[in-house]
Amino acid sequence: MYTPPHFAVTDRSRLLHLIAAHPLASLVQSTKAGLSANVIPLYWVDDGSELGVLRGHVARKNPLWQEADSAILALFQAGNGYVSPSFYPSKASDPRVVPTWNYALVQIKGALRAMDDTAEVRAIVSHMTAQHEAGRERPWHIDEAPADFMQKMLAAIVGIEIKIEQISGKFKLSQNQSAENQAGIAAQLAAPWARGIIDANQ
Known part of the structure; x- marks a missing residue:
């Protein structure tokens, strides 16, 4: 991923924060038949390894x-949006500005492993639902579903694990602009995508 130094993020806590806030990953896999792409929610787990x-x-x-063991690329993206030259206060005195696009992205390279043990798959589903149900007044739990129904559902899925070999971040948030222009951009960007950028940048 091409990343100019002023857009590079190496603070792992910021990268993991973006992943936790935006878990729907674009997965690109190198297979025997060629490149394959999927969109799948993924969650970072500390398994005691380095990454x-x-x-x-x-x-x-x-x-x-x-x-199994195929090379895979996972991309996690927060909000993104078009930045108009009109967002720059400096344009009033210097018209030498052009449009751009702001975004925050985490890229992970790793190796894939299948997890077909029922207990492992159940643990993955439980972890996922616990994260997303946490803010609800009455969080749903996997045990609320009938046992025979849940067993059937679990049998229809397979767990996957990606051992992280490399993690990198590119947060293109107009860091190369003046403080005045950054403030102008922040004031103009629409809330739906800006919230994602702000969350990723904390």
Whole structure:
């Protein structure tokens, strides 16, 4: 990923914060048939290794998990948006400005491992739902579903784990602009995507 130094983020806590806030990853996998892409929620787990792992699950019919040990690229992206030259207060005195696009992105390279043990798959689903149900007044729990139904659902999916070999971040947030222009951009950007950028940048 091309990353000019002023857009590079190496603080792992900021990268993991973005992943936790925006877990829906774009997965690009090198398979025997060529490149393959999937969109799957993934969660960072501290397994005691240097960089940790990502875990999630896919449908059993999805061929992704059958390519064990294949190289894989996971992309996590927060909000993004077009930046108009009109957002720059400096344009009033210097018209030498052009449009750009702001975004925050974490890229992870790793190796894929399938997790087909029922207990492992159940743990992955429990972890995912616990994270997303945490803010609800009455969080849903996997045990609320009938046991036979849940067993059938779990049998239809396979857990996946990506051993992280490299993690990098590119937060293109107009750091190369003056403080005045940065303030102008922040004031103009619409809240729906700006919230994602702000969250990722904390």
